[in-house]
Amino acid sequence: MALKIFNTLTKQKEIFTPLKEGRVGIYVCGPTVYDHPHIGHAKSYISFDVVVRYLRYLGYKVRYVQNITDVGHLTDNADSGEDKIEKRAKLEEVEPMELVEMYMRSYYDDMDRLNNLRPDISPRATGHIPEQIDLVKALIDKGFAYEANQSVYFDVSKFAEYGKLSGRKLEEQEMGARIDINPEKRHPADFALWKRAETGHIMKWNSPWGAGFPGWHLECSVMSMRYLGDTLDIHGGGIENVFPHHECEIAQSEAANSLPFARYWMHNNMVTVDGQKMGKSLGNFVTLKDAFKKFSPITVRFFVLNTHYRSPINYSDEALEGAETGRERLQNTIRNVRKRLISSEGSEGEDVWKAKLEKYKGDFEETMNEDFNTAGALAVLFNVTREVNHLLNSVEKASKGVLSEIDSFYRVYGGDILGIVPDQSLQIEEKEKDFELEDSLIKALAETRNELRESKQWELSDKIRDRLSELGIVIEDRKDEVVWRKR
Secondary structure (H helix, E strand, C coil): CCCEEEECCCCEEEECCCCECCEEEEEECCCECCCCCEHHHHHHHHHHHHHHHHHHHCCCEEEEEECEECCCCECCCCCCCCEHHHHHHHHHCCCHHHHHHHHHHHHHHHHHHCCCCCCCECCEHHHHHHHHHHHHHHHHHCCCEEEECCEEEECHHHCCCCCCCCCCCHHHHHHCCCCCCCCCCCCCCCEEEEEECCCCCCCCECCCCCCEEECHHHHHHHHHHHHHCCCEEEEEEEHHHHHHHHHHHHHHHHHHHCCCCEEEEEEECCEEECCEECCCCCCCCCEHHHHHHHCCHHHHHHHHHCCCCCCCEECCHHHHHHHHHHHHHHHHHHHHHHHHHHHCCCCCCHHHHHHHHHHHHHHHHHHHHECCCHHHHHHHHHHHHHHHHHHHHHCCCCCHHHHHHHHHHHHHHHHHHCCCCCHHHHHHHHHHHHHHHHHHHHHHHHHHHHHHHHCCCHHHHHHHHHHHHHCCEEEEECCCCEEEEEC
16 A cells, blocks of 8 residues: 655645655754744654654655754744844843754753654754855846845745645735735735844844845755755645745745745644644743653653644643553553563464464554554554453463564564654663662662661661762761762
8 A cells, every 4th residue: 555645735645756766855844942842842743753764664765854943033933023042042141042052952852752763964044044045146036036125035926826835815915914014025925035134133144135144934945955955755844834934935946946846745733722722922832841740751752643643632631641541551561572572482373473463564554654644553553452462361471483573563663663662762761760769769768877877876877878888879968968969
């Protein structure tokens, strides 16, 4: 069964055929790094992580590009307002690039904990200013852009297909335009390619039109084409980016090159809270770091994958608790399989289980080939788990060969593709539990020693101190408390 992808451009599922046989170039709009990532970011980047993983499972050589926006994204996502990064940098009284480095590290830390694969290339907008200036020059030379008061705008009236992604007609956009129309623009829907830097603006570069900075839309066109060519196989992002961001990317890229910009457009739906979109502007967002205080990162990943990427998902503690229950049931079965595998003997039933797992493999691929239906793929894993639990409960010594096949199935389909039961995640969780237990034990010993000292049982308290010292734990006796630290 061939892989089918819902293409936002054509509004239908299409059989996936890459531009070059055996190779896939995918670009996903990355974060604007001015704050910690939230659950909405998790839905987007987990969804596309699985897309990349599954394409590689199918045998494609994938180049995954996900940018970092570190300049040019204005607060109202249009052509006016403050740069999001500069605004936040002023509030925190740091340099814009200092802010970028801090929140970029935060982003990658959270993505790593969610078990997302790192992109093959993570370009930053500020690292591609010369290429952006070159694209603006090309658009001016071809008559698609014009300069106005040291800013440069794309003339949407010159691009006949403007609106083909979002379905918005130019006439409707003009009727719905705000009253405070920018007098520099020839048409209200024209968008900025290059913006003049006002007095006091920090992030700016010299250009043929004066000191300024690139438009948000321009950056993604340049970075995607720089690493994937003039025509991409897949361009992904959140549904909120369809208009204006992706619509504008199409216009400027196709106007410059006279080639289709992306063959398949994929958009994940949003995370809601009580039916309302989760977002920083609404103040109803939950950062991943806060979520991780209550739930493991793999539980968050499980929660996201339990819904199709094109469907909205409502965030609540109750929903995460349900996801945690499902994750624990799945992972407990996997642990039991691996424990049994160590001591199991014999080879009876291998042919039967090979046939069963081959069927489940087909079920898994069938559902994933229908536009990456991760919810259906999870259902397949739970069908397997139900049979595996029956095997473990009914057979005292399951065949080593059978257990090995089952373990391999989980590693590939639950691990390599869905990323919810990889060895790494199990080890991380177990290590975290070990660390928590270790810290609790050390604290208990330190408190016990303190009680012994208070009752003047010096010999026994010294023995505990010395034994902990041999294990690399230093006890510091202070006036009002006992503090311990690892040497």
